[in-house]
Amino acid sequence: xxxxxxxxxxxxxxxxxxxxxxxxxxxxxxxxxxxxxxxxxxxxxxxxxxxxxxxxxxxxxxxxxxxxxxxxxxxxxxxxxxxxxxxxxxxxxxxxxxxxxxxxxxxxxxxxxxxxxxxxxxxxxxxxxxxxxxxxxxxxxxxxxxxxxxxxxxxxxxxx
Amino acid sequence: xxxxxxxxxxxxxxxxxxxxxxxxxxxxxxxxxxxxxxxxxxxxxxxxxxxxxxxxxxxxxxxxxxxxxxxxxxxxxxxxxxxxxxxxxxxxxxxxxxxxxxxxxxxxxxxxxxxxxxxxxxxxxxxxxxxxxxxxxxxxxxxxxxxxxx
Numbered sequence: 180x181x182x183x184x185x186x187x188x189x190x191x192x193x194x195x196x197x198x199x200x201x202x203x204x205x206x207x208x209x210x211x212x213x214x215x216x217x218x219x220x221x222x223x224x225x226x227x228x229x230x231x232x233x234x235x236x237x238x239x240x241x242x243x244x245x246x247x248x249x250x251x252x253x254x255x256x257x258x259x260x261x262x263x264x265x266x267x268x269x270x271x272x273x274x275x276x277x278x279x280x281x282x283x284x285x286x287x288x289x290x291x292x293x294x295x296x297x298x299x300x301x302x303x304x305x306x307x308x309x310x311x312x313x314x315x316x317x318x319x320x321x322x323x324x325x326x327x328x329x330x331x332x333x334x335x336x337x338x339x
Numbered sequence: 340x341x342x343x344x345x346x347x348x349x350x351x352x353x354x355x356x357x358x359x360x361x362x363x364x365x366x367x368x369x370x371x372x373x374x375x376x377x378x379x380x381x382x383x384x385x386x387x388x389x390x391x392x393x394x395x396x397x398x399x400x401x402x403x404x405x406x407x408x409x410x411x412x413x414x415x416x417x418x419x420x421x422x423x424x425x426x427x428x429x430x431x432x433x434x435x436x437x438x439x440x441x442x443x444x445x446x447x448x449x450x451x452x453x454x455x456x457x458x459x460x461x462x463x464x465x466x467x468x469x470x471x472x473x474x475x476x477x478x479x480x481x482x483x484x485x486x487x488x489x
Contacts, residue, residue, distance in 0.1 A: 194350070198396075202464055263448060293489055302458030303458075
């Protein structure tokens with residue numbers, strides 16, 4: 180097992196991850212090497228899948244993308260959460276150029292082009308003390324603000 | 340049964356039988372009280388692990404007393420007293436709700452709690468009794484979450 184995968188596995192077995200599972204914040208769906216998929220609880224009972232690529236973890240931040248759990252594939256852009264802070268973090272015009280990456284400082288693809296974020300957002304600087312849990316909590320915080328799609332539109336899409 | 344045991348220094352996880360007393364399982368010092376998570380009042384001194392069985396999460400806080408939490412938002416400060424095992428998520432509900440700053444629903448979703456003067460995120464399952472440490476008060480800021488641009 181490579182060091183990044185070993186570090187990831189250790190963090191996935193941590194009390195912080197388990198606490199989030201037990202409290203219904205998220206569910207670990209699957210892990211394939213350094214790729215790990217979670218189902219996150221969002222607003223109004225909606226679940227949002229995310230996949231994190233933890234290459235180089237924890238020395239560098241993961242990069243992520245929204246993920247359809249039923250299809251085991253990237254979530255179609257039409258279903259991306261929008262509204263509030265979600266509109267900027269899940270920004271199709273930017274993210275689709277970078278593998279669906281999240282536009283925030285805990286995504287290494289976004290971080291690459293934004294050295295000023297470390298100064299502007301000192302509470303969200305990726306360092307060796309950060310783990311996948313910090314990524315999940317930031318995503319949870321962002322998803323709280325999302326207003327669309329509604330749970331109904333998601334269910335219709337999944338049923339079709 | 341898995342129990343999350345929080346105190347003024349942090350938290351840990353223990354496994355225990357439902358018949359065991361919480362005092363034994365947590366190793367609480369004499370004089371310390373045990374609160375179920377988000378509860379306003381402590382459990383009975385002889386409470387067993389079984390009292391947590393019907394809760395979503397078996398989590399307790401070992402502490403001495405209530406925590407007075409003050410939150411500052413847009414220049415105003417409001418205070419409320421909570422059990423030390425109250426999660427920061429529940430305090431956020433109070434701060435944005437009608438007993439707090441009565442923030443309109445859509446606007447409230449954009450707000451987060453931080454330690455006063457800090458920008459570091461707080462885990463939503465952190466207990467106010469842990470954030471207060473050995474003290475009896477906790478000062479927080481209620482402010483918009485970071486927006487990443489540029």
